[in-house]
Amino acid sequence: MTLRTLAESLGLSPTTVSRALNGYGDVAPATRARVQAAARAQGYAPNPRARSLATGRAMAIGHVIPATSRHEIVNPVFADFIAGASETYAAAGYEIVLSVMPEGDEAEGYRRLARSRRIDGLLLQAPRPDDRRIALLAGLGLPYVVHGRASQEAAPYGWLDMDNRRAFARATRHLTGLGHRRIALLNGPAGMDFATRRAAGHAAALDEAGIALDPALVRHEPMTEFYGYTAARALTGLAVPPTAYLTSSLLIAMGVRRAIEEAGLRLGHDVSLVTHDDGLSYLPNGAPGRPLFTATRAPVREMGREAAAMLLSAIAEPRRAPRTRLIEAEWVEGPSTGAAPR
């Protein structure tokens, strides 16, 4: 079933059928109706490959899975972010193409991706502070939006990020306000931009409160429950253990809670905990209206929707200055925080 066969069955030219289907004005209403009816009846759908060869638009967005070596951790945020983004794409008729970027020659990989014309735009995730992909992409002429930021990148580029620094400063301030002075930070991997910003927010708020930062209380690691558990266990054993914890993910927080309770301490009384919550669908912070942890919250899925919309508009207006969007984290008061013990 091609445009040509459809046209023949109607006694029309392919041109007219194409124009009828694509909403051009120079087709008689009656003809258009007839064409649409026939298309539906015969189950005609234009071949997107042919169409995009002709139009030059691929109607697809690339999402890059960063070079996952065989045993590396897949970003758990990925699924919900994509689910959100795809809502936006689907509404606009775009598909998602996932590209796995091989480890070594990233630059060449992105260059190939851009040349291939398989996609109209690119969404980058999990940037590092000195991420070189951004400068690279800027020169490639392929619209893109970054989920997160690369702090050391000076040139303007489009991004959507949560205000990590402010969220963690606020969380820290909340804890110092409750009288806590030894506040541990169990952060994500050191190389990630978001982790850097969270650490900065934490440090700034401590400084504000006149508290010296104890490097022994700050950890950077991939965010698993086990990490939270082992770190909290080790910290609990210190001569002067922390009275409060700040964690970069719910999984870490769950591990901390386990260690705390195992040590016979009560969360929210003996020890306080504030976590960041990405709002992942399969990892809720308790139940709606009944949170388990006091948390800063910025739903990743919604950010996916937003980032996708930004990208689509960047594709529609290529010469606009790149937009940026800073999301404020929501504050969720839960039962895991309380006045510092004395």
Add this chain to the structure above:
Amino acid sequence: MTLRTLAESLGLSPTTVSRALNGYGDVAPATRARVQAAARAQGYAPNPRARSLATGRAMAIGHVIPATSRHEIVNPVFADFIAGASETYAAAGYEIVLSVMPEGDEAEGYRRLARSRRIDGLLLQAPRPDDRRIALLAGLGLPYVVHGRASQEAAPYGWLDMDNRRAFARATRHLTGLGHRRIALLNGPAGMDFATRRAAGHAAALDEAGIALDPALVRHEPMTEFYGYTAARALTGLAVPPTAYLTSSLLIAMGVRRAIEEAGLRLGHDVSLVTHDDGLSYLPNGAPGRPLFTATRAPVREMGREAAAMLLSAIAEPRRAPRTRLIEAEWVEGPSTGAAPR
């Protein structure tokens, strides 16, 4: 940079350049070398849209994200499965196209997907026992492989699944062997095929041991930590509480452990727990060699690799009978199980 311009710059015809680049035999070795060098030097990459229009192969595989209404849970297994699959695809030069399937007219959605010729094959996930998508796809002429099975589908189709029934029977048998007679099953959503099979395995092993199944001890819900916690808490409050738990995911298990410990009981002594572990990269069962829970384990990422390979071979040999592959879960002995208290 098109094939034509490259050919002109070399004083050759597009035909010859194409054949040189694609490894045909009727090109002089010297010519081929010259063409390859020029292609590299000028950064030529064939336009995949044009290529696939000409060849009829899209060099892309479709993965369908099941109709996520706005707040539904995104399958957490998704990310690791795709990461595994994409390793296989990338090695064979295939891309992944994600399609979000709208809720209502699934049939029409799959039909459109097949007609669109945007993909060469389809990978289906999370089937239900009576999943109608399979019969639908069988008639569509698009190669596909199912991750999981649809128990009520009689016609042959390609699938790769873990032996859910056997794994849960084994886990249950392990517990009855330890003297447990009240074994709760905290399963995934009732509508899922895997959950049905797990429940069947559990029931069969109980029957074997001459234990009557108590329906009050079996729950089906989306697999979150909170579900594990609330369910275990409720069960612990029963007049005759269960002495052992079987859970369908690590998140549920973590919730159960919390409830257990909160009740002042010790896991592995007062109460036993066996969980299934999908081997998700960001949700490890403890550390390597140091598991937290006794578990049945079947790494989803590896299954993604396998399923992708099966699909590629189904695409390569369309008239072969569909292959199936049943994965045996590994048994991991952890500290969460022990003899039943008496």
Add this chain to the structure above:
DNA sequence: GCGCGCACCCAAACCGCTTTGGATGACCGG
């Protein structure tokens, strides 16, 4: 009655690649 504008429709070129079916010479055996 004529020229013009308008509403419709279409032929043909094109997007960038693959593939079929030769064409062209060089070389070789008889």
Add this chain to the structure above:
DNA sequence: CCGGTCATCCAAAGCGGTTTGGGTGCGCGC
């Protein structure tokens, strides 16, 4: 010297759409 074989190369016809640049016929104003 000639037909046949072999190694190379290429023109042209698709693949299935979109788009440019006209046609054609009709109604209308003057």
